[in-house]
Amino acid sequence: MTPASQKPFLLLGADGMLGRAFVELFQSQNLPFEPLSLPRFDLTRPESIRDAISPRFAAAINCAAYTDVDGAEQNQALANQINATGVGQLAIDCRIASIPLVHFSTDYVFDGAGRTPYPPAPPPAGSHPINVYGQSKLQGELLTRGVSTDHLIIRTSWLYAPWGQNFVRTITAAARSRPELKVVNDQRGRPTSAQHLAACTLALLRRNARGIYHITDGGDCTWFDLAIEIVRLVGAHCNVSPCTTADFPRPAKRPDYSVLDIGKTESELGMMPPWQSNLATVITHLEP
Numbered sequence: 001m002t003p004a005s006q007k008p009f010l011l012l013g014a015d016g017m018l019g020r021a022f023v024e025l026f027q028s029q030n031l032p033f034e035p036l037s038l039p040r041f042d043l044t045r046p047e048s049i050r051d052a053i054s055p056r057f058a059a060a061i062n063c064a065a066y067t068d069v070d071g072a073e074q075n076q077a078l079a080n081q082i083n084a085t086g087v088g089q090l091a092i093d094c095r096i097a098s099i100p101l102v103h104f105s106t107d108y109v110f111d112g113a114g115r116t117p118y119p120p121a122p123p124p125a126g127s128h129p130i131n132v133y134g135q136s137k138l139q140g141e142l143l144t145r146g147v148s149t150d151h152l153i154i155r156t157s158w159l160y161a162p163w164g165q166n167f168v169r170t171i172t173a174a175a176r177s178r179p180e181l182k183v184v185n186d187q188r189g190r191p192t193s194a195q196h197l198a199a200c201t202l203a204l205l206r207r208n209a210r211g212i213y214h215i216t217d218g219g220d221c222t223w224f225d226l227a228i229e230i231v232r233l234v235g236a237h238c239n240v241s242p243c244t245t246a247d248f249p250r251p252a253k254r255p256d257y258s259v260l261d262i263g264k265t266e267s268e269l270g271m272m273p274p275w276q277s278n279l280a281t282v283i284t285h286l287e288p
């Protein structure tokens with residue numbers, strides 16, 4: 001029989017921003033894994049979930065999600081089907097196969113009204129996510145926790161990578177083509193390198209961690225602070241000035257204060273590197 005450590009990881013949503021970081025990590029460490037993505041793996045089709053899950057995997061790592069925060073306001077049913085119902089089905093199939101489920105969630109499960117970092121625990125009774133995406137992700141957490149204790153729910157925030165659609169690439173492109181940018185300075189959170197997130201997730205899995213954890217870069221900032229540092233690192237000649245969320249209304253509300261408490265993760269894995277250093281690493285590898 002293959003020892004548990006040699007079983008492959010099942011990587012769901014392998015084509016997304018975080019999925020790609022896991023592909024890179026597994027390849028660099030010569031770890032066996034099987035990637036699955038749309039259309040073969042589809043969280044809206046229970047039979048495709050059932051077909052994907054098997055006891056031959058060390059764990060299922062789910063990077064698939066509906067992630068269009070503004071789009072979710074118009075597409076509530078689809079966001080719920082993918083982020084809640086589909087994830088609940090995934091948790092059930094993992095329980096049947098007796099394999100752990102690693103699932104990613106978000107700072108947006110909190111209401112954004114706090115002024116101290118949010119602990120890695122269920123949001124306080126009576127608080128509610130302020131947008132549809134956050135509600136769908138919270139429901140996915142609840143369903144996962146309700147099915148089995150053999151899960152690792154990892155909340156993260158403000159994800160960026162050298163690839164995919166993210167703030168770092170958007171600001172880099174804008175700063176290289178425009179003389180001026182206005183960026184919101186009244187939302188505070190923790191940026192997270194997808195490569196750092198994948199590596200820390202694997203480290204937690206190796207320690208058999210279970211339950212809710214938060215993984216982000218170290219430190220916190222506003223989007224404006226982050227934009228200033230991106231522009232500095234890419235050496236663009238662009239003047240970045242601060243503005244308010246109210247200056248740029250969007251379909252989905254955004255939390256003012258979105259800082260996740262990473263103390264529990266740091267006590268297991270050591271201090272998270274400051275966002276400025278993870279950002280510098282990612283910027284040196286930015287894809288065009």
Ligand SMILES: NC(=O)c1ccc[n+]([C@@H]2O[C@H](COP(=O)([O-])OP(=O)(O)OC[C@H]3O[C@@H](n4cnc5c(N)ncnc54)[C@H](OP(=O)(O)O)[C@@H]3O)[C@@H](O)[C@H]2O)c1
Binds near residue numbers: 107157
């Ligand atoms: N991005 C952030 O800032 C952020 C912040 C906090 C938490 N998170 C969480 O982190 C995780 C990874 O996010 P990410 O930024 O890597 O997202 P992403 O780049 O949007 O990747 C999600 C992947 O899921 C796929 N997908 C969409 N609908 C699906 C379905 N019905 N069945 C199966 N796959 C489907 C997407 O395919 P298509 O591209 O073809 O639609 C995409 O490849 C998610 O759980 C997200 O909620 C992200």
